[in-house]
Amino acid sequence: SVPFLIRLFPSLLTKFVYLNFLAFPFFADFRRPELLVNNTISLYLTTEPGITVGIWHTVPGSRGAEAQGKDQRWYEEALADAHPVIIYLHGNGGTR
Secondary structure, three states: OHHHHHHHOHHHHHHHHHOOOOOOOOOOOOOOHHHOOOOEEEEEEEEEOOEEEEEEEEOOHHHHHHHOOOOHHHHHHHHOOOOOOOOOOOOOOOOO
């Protein structure tokens, strides 16, 4: 019966293969990453009119003491310094 259901409803296959309707960890507020990951803030970039991309900026543990209690401006300035930046693309889950 499973192949028959997949044939009738192909969108079911993508839902259950990728599980992109689940947000893990459950009941987490992804707009407040500092509650989940140390030295992290949430930023938003406008890539073109009408499209906004949410990102998390996490500084490495070696700069953790320096980042304690800093505001968004400090994190934005940290992106512009000489330290390397690693971009991690998480996939199609719809959450960070």
